[in-house]
Amino acid sequence: MGTISKKLAKNGVVSYRAKCRRKGFKTQSKTFHELKDAKAYIRAVERAFDLGEIPERGAAPANGLNALVDVLRRYRETVCPEHRGGWIEVLTINCWLRQEFVHTPLDKLTTSVMAARRDQRLKEVKPGTVGREMNLLYGAINKARAEWGCTQIPDCKVARPKAPPHRDRVLSEEEEAICLLAHGPIRTPI
Numbered sequence: 090m091g092t093i094s095k096k097l098a099k100n101g102v103v104s105y106r107a108k109c110r111r112k113g114f115k116t117q118s119k120t121f122h123e124l125k126d127a128k129a130y131i132r133a134v135e136r137a138f139d140l141g142e143i144p145e146r147g148a149a150p151a152n153g154l155n156a157l158v159d160v161l162r163r164y165r166e167t168v169c170p171e172h173r174g175g176w177i178e179v180l181t182i183n184c185w186l187r188q189e190f191v192h193t194p195l196d197k198l199t200t201s202v203m204a205a206r207r208d209q210r211l212k213e214v215k216p217g218t219v220g221r222e223m224n225l226l227y228g229a230i231n232k233a234r235a236e237w238g239c240t241q242i243p244d245c246k247v248a249r250p251k252a253p254p255h256r257d258r259v260l261s262e263e264e265e266a267i268c269l270l271a272h273g274p275i276r277t278p279i
């Protein structure tokens with residue numbers, strides 16, 4: 090059965106994601122700028138399902154984005170400089186580029202690959218860090234899927250780890266006295 094979901098980007102651009110699922114077939118999805126194109130895609134895929142054909146994803150894209158490493162490099166060069174904390178994203182992506190998981194081809198980027206990456210990372214750092222890293226990774230993947238024509242990327246959403254509750258820090262009386270003494274007398278305006 091085919092479904093269409095509408096997405097409104099921050100810059101006001103509307104896109105339509107057409108997704109077709111049927112038991113025994115691989116889920117097919119593609120993003121379009123026009124609703125009529127999304128409906129036509131669903132009709133074509135459902136017809137192929139009826140005929141027992143598995144729609145091919147096509148050849149390698151002409152945009153040069155074949156693996157996750159290509160998407161991350163492009164995201165680092167074009168998107169990160171526009172973000173307020175972009176320099177932190179650049180550092181994170183530079184660290185990832187030295188790791189093996191980024192060489193995964195885009196059409197092989199499945200839920201199990203993402204879950205394995207998350208679980209491995211949870212052994213190394215806290216859940217809050219893993220959640221922020223996953224946000225960055227999904228941001229790059231979604232940008233590639235919606236705007237850079239990487240329709241071969243399957244839907245690979247994985248649950249983010251639960252972040253610990255925030256802490257409220259209250260100064261003790263001794264700490265308050267030390268802070269007040271360190272800053273000198275407080276002067277009130279006349």
